[in-house]
Amino acid sequence: MSGALADGELLALTGRGAAAMIAACDVSPAELADAYLDRIEHDPDETNAFLHVDREATRASAELAGTLDASVPTRGVPLAVKDLLSTKDMPTTCGSRILEGFRPVYDATAVALAREAGLVNLGKANMDEFAMGSSNETSAYGVVRNPWDPTKVPGGSSGGSAAAVAGGLAPWALGSDTGGSIRQPAALCGIVGMKPTYGVVSRYGLVAFASSLDQIGPMTKDVEDCATLLGVIASPDARDTTCVGPREAVSLDKRDRLDGVRLGLPRQFMAEGIDPDVKAVIESNLRCAIELGAAIVDVDLPHAEYALAAYYLIAPAEASANLARFDGVRYGLRVDADSLGEMYDATRAKGFGLEVQRRIMIGTYALSSGYYDAYYGQAQRVRTLIARDFERVFEHCDLVIGPTSPTTAFGIGERMDDPLAMYASDICTIPVNLAALPGISIPSGLASGLPVGFQLIGPAFSENRILSAAWTLEQAFQFDPVPTRLRQEVQR
Amino acid sequence: MTLQAQATEDRLEAWEPVIGLEIHLQLATKTKMFCRCRLEFGAAPNTHVCPVCLAHPGVLPVPNRRAVDYAIMIGLALNCEIAERTTFSRKNYFYADSPKAYQISQYEDPICGPGYLDVPDGEGGSFRVGITRAHMEEDAAKLVHAGSSGRIADSSHSFVDFNRVGTPLVEVVTDPDIRTPEQAKRFLTLLKNTIETIAVSDCNMEEGSLRCDANISIRPRGATELGTKTELKNMNSFRFIERGIHAELARQVDLVERGQEVEQETLHYDPTTGAIRSLRSKELAHDYRYFPEPDLVPIEVTPEHIERVRADMAELPLARMARFEEAYGLSTYDAEVLNLSSDTADFYETTVALTTDADHKLVANWTMGELLALQKEGVVVTPEALAGVVDLVATKKISGAVGKEVLGRVAREGGDPAEIVEREGLAQVSDEGALRSVIEGLLDANPKQVEQYKGGKESLVGFFVGGVMKAMQGKADPGAAKALIVELLEAR
Numbered sequence: 001m002s003g004a005l006a007d008g009e010l011l012a013l014t015g016r017g018a019a020a021m022i023a024a025c026d027v028s029p030a031e032l033a034d035a036y037l038d039r040i041e042h043d044p045d046e047t048n049a050f051l052h053v054d055r056e057a058t059r060a061s062a063e064l065a066g067t068l069d070a071s072v073p074t075r076g077v078p079l080a081v082k083d084l085l086s087t088k089d090m091p092t093t094c095g096s097r098i099l100e101g102f103r104p105v106y107d108a109t110a111v112a113l114a115r116e117a118g119l120v121n122l123g124k125a126n127m128d129e130f131a132m133g134s135s136n137e138t139s140a141y142g143v144v145r146n147p148w149d150p151t152k153v154p155g156g157s158s159g160g161s162a163a164a165v166a167g168g169l170a171p172w173a174l175g176s177d178t179g180g181s182i183r184q185p186a187a188l189c190g191i192v193g194m195k196p197t198y199g200v201v202s203r204y205g206l207v208a209f210a211s212s213l214d215q216i217g218p219m220t221k222d223v224e225d226c227a228t229l230l231g232v233i234a235s236p237d238a239r240d241t242t243c244v245g246p247r248e249a250v251s252l253d254k255r256d257r258l259d260g261v262r263l264g265l266p267r268q269f270m271a272e273g274i275d276p277d278v279k280a281v282i283e284s285n286l287r288c289a290i291e292l293g294a295a296i297v298d299v300d301l302p303h304a305e306y307a308l309a310a311y312y313l314i315a316p317a318e319a320s321a322n323l324a325r326f327d328g329v330r331y332g333l334r335v336d337a338d339s340l341g342e343m344y345d346a347t348r349a350k351g352f353g354l355e356v357q358r359r360i361m362i363g364t365y366a367l368s369s370g371y372y373d374a375y376y377g378q379a380q381r382v383r384t385l386i387a388r389d390f391e392r393v394f395e396h397c398d399l400v401i402g403p404t405s406p407t408t409a410f411g412i413g414e415r416m417d418d419p420l421a422m423y424a425s426d427i428c429t430i431p432v433n434l435a436a437l438p439g440i441s442i443p444s445g446l447a448s449g450l451p452v453g454f455q456l457i458g459p460a461f462s463e464n465r466i467l468s469a470a471w472t473l474e475q476a477f478q479f480d481p482v483p484t485r486l487r488q489e490v491q492r
Numbered sequence: 493m494t495l496q497a498q499a500t501e502d503r504l505e506a507w508e509p510v511i512g513l514e515i516h517l518q519l520a521t522k523t524k525m526f527c528r529c530r531l532e533f534g535a536a537p538n539t540h541v542c543p544v545c546l547a548h549p550g551v552l553p554v555p556n557r558r559a560v561d562y563a564i565m566i567g568l569a570l571n572c573e574i575a576e577r578t579t580f581s582r583k584n585y586f587y588a589d590s591p592k593a594y595q596i597s598q599y600e601d602p603i604c605g606p607g608y609l610d611v612p613d614g615e616g617g618s619f620r621v622g623i624t625r626a627h628m629e630e631d632a633a634k635l636v637h638a639g640s641s642g643r644i645a646d647s648s649h650s651f652v653d654f655n656r657v658g659t660p661l662v663e664v665v666t667d668p669d670i671r672t673p674e675q676a677k678r679f680l681t682l683l684k685n686t687i688e689t690i691a692v693s694d695c696n697m698e699e700g701s702l703r704c705d706a707n708i709s710i711r712p713r714g715a716t717e718l719g720t721k722t723e724l725k726n727m728n729s730f731r732f733i734e735r736g737i738h739a740e741l742a743r744q745v746d747l748v749e750r751g752q753e754v755e756q757e758t759l760h761y762d763p764t765t766g767a768i769r770s771l772r773s774k775e776l777a778h779d780y781r782y783f784p785e786p787d788l789v790p791i792e793v794t795p796e797h798i799e800r801v802r803a804d805m806a807e808l809p810l811a812r813m814a815r816f817e818e819a820y821g822l823s824t825y826d827a828e829v830l831n832l833s834s835d836t837a838d839f840y841e842t843t844v845a846l847t848t849d850a851d852h853k854l855v856a857n858w859t860m861g862e863l864l865a866l867q868k869e870g871v872v873v874t875p876e877a878l879a880g881v882v883d884l885v886a887t888k889k890i891s892g893a894v895g896k897e898v899l900g901r902v903a904r905e906g907g908d909p910a911e912i913v914e915r916e917g918l919a920q921v922s923d924e925g926a927l928r929s930v931i932e933g934l935l936d937a938n939p940k941q942v943e944q945y946k947g948g949k950e951s952l953v954g955f956f957v958g959g960v961m962k963a964m965q966g967k968a969d970p971g972a973a974k975a976l977i978v979e980l981l982e983a984r
Binding site for chain 2: 094
């Protein structure tokens, strides 16, 4: 343990706090990384937030960062990286057996940008297998425990990233969001998580789940860190034709009030299915927003109720093609068999978990001849309608708001036998992916001792507007991101 | 007409063949379609590969702009509508030669829409073959089957060479407008010539840069409904395509006349045995589960872009044919033959420009006759050599027979035609004195033929002309010799 750093300090340490310590030479990048790795190694909660840590690789990464110019603002700050982002220096398994031991030959663009900004790869964060899940329980490498209550899930699919940040195992993290996979675990773990507009962050090196929905984003302790980390990774990329980068440089406009800001509240986001405790927190959040000068506008997303159904056709359809390459031939797991065909079968049967297999089958079926129009085609039409709903709504408000998740963190094992209940976890986040819009979840209060997330959604490329409003609200909500049960640690 | 063609024709009295072709053209770009790996035929296996073309997890495709331009050029050459907005699709199939387990192709909005090609019928007219579409896609990897035969059935294992995977292809699909195997061959000849002229593909069937499948059906003459079609795969020369179609038509007529039905299936023609065997029937047909490729944004093609591409295009064979008739006063037949390949047409025009005395028709005759004959023997002739020779013939310095000999010598040994004629005394003799003595001797030596001539067999003049040419080693002016022979014969 580095002398300068007690465990308690790490619990509350933000990315920019860490950067300040390094800039002031209170701690070296390597020492700071070591402190986190010690904490991960001796974690009494057995959070299981990381699938791969490698002290030597992290040290090498820290030393490299140490050589950067001291003016690089994020120099030497450790970063947890979701395990579906390709990293040259550590394995990338996507939480799946089929990629066990797989080490990419290249860095994802977002990872490369992070390294250029002096960020240090602390380890690869646990996740639902191929990002298919909302509780991190489909990981082939074990569940992740929620630092607020170790009997609860952290949410998913970026559950490892969220738990790492909430539990002080990393100052910040990268996640990915296909239907809520950044925002929902951020909400359940009491941290900030942002899904940028589709096309703001390069997907090159992100192992694809659903290519038209996937987007990489920051998971942080507060909004200011979120803006900083987004600024590092948001950039156009010649390797990704769907990526255009941010429309304007990411910046955080800190305002004390929300005067004149119209916040649209879709009635669909406060309808039945939203836990009454969560609803109560959101309602108090709304009062808070009004006190800050914002106007709450009732808006309508008439097609939002079809979002879940459309999502569970489009995402599995794309996944069925994206995951077909895992055949045991070129990389990852191979289960030997007598013939090539049997090898394929055995490898995929053993390599993919049940949820992944279920979605591959759904997706294959939805695309098959004779069913395409009724399923995939229809889902794409719904997607267009939802995007139009949002366009119309933004004629009447500046941002759309609501709960991020209909419930707080649920018990480990509680929803595993009921896929439909599990899928409903993302009912407030999925429409945003379908419309390719940016959205953020900020912690906004506690319901029965567990964090509630408040979601802000903006028009395409309005990240700065979202960040600014989120920052103002964050100051007003006064949420303490250190889990209640761990606060003594900080005071000690 | 070959025996086979005659036999098919007899049997087709009652049946009308309906044939459509699908032609795959490998584009002659420097790099692959979706990554920047170099393309090089015959390179050591798996030396031109990268994470993108090996389908490593997380990679994304980026279209080759040159390939898009080439595809537009092909569309323009085939009188196709060029799409303003073109999209890619995924064609799913799981096989060892397809590392992504899908091929990026085009389905809904191909780059080239309907077009046509007017094909000379060899009798001064032409027939029109409609182009349904032409679209961009990528080639598969090459499978090399172990064992001497190279066939998959006899080998214990196969090797995969990924150098070829991702090679840009354009697939041209024709309407079912072709009515005879001969028409198929004529169409392909013009298509190949057209593509070679615009230099976007090597069109080398042996190396696989031009591949052709034929969709074949028959119907009672006069019927408008289409019969069940079969697909004849991957024939590797125009001759085999013609033969394969003959064989398949005969097979279908056999079936139908025996009261059986043609089954929709994919067939393989074996050129060595002439046998046709089934590759797969409709029940085993692939369901390719096409859907829009989410990793690629649509490509917008502006009118300015199309005009830029058009400006780079060489003159097309049909336009050139018309110009040959117009500018050089050639017959349709001559213009057609000279334009069977762009190399021949280029050669002709270069030679015309180099000649000073020969008329265009004479150059055409020598190009079609001597040039092509020498090329068939593998002898390289330069336009300079041919121009020199035809000028000597045109000014009657040498006879045609000597010209042929001189051309052959210049081609094989080099040198200047005029110098060779001078040095070896090959100049034509039209001097009456020299001719007269040779002819008198010849008439004296052949009294029987003189008598027959006198008896009315005037064709024997040719016999005497031949004799004079032989006696004078081809140096006699045949016109002058003939006139003098007649004169002397009449005098006897």
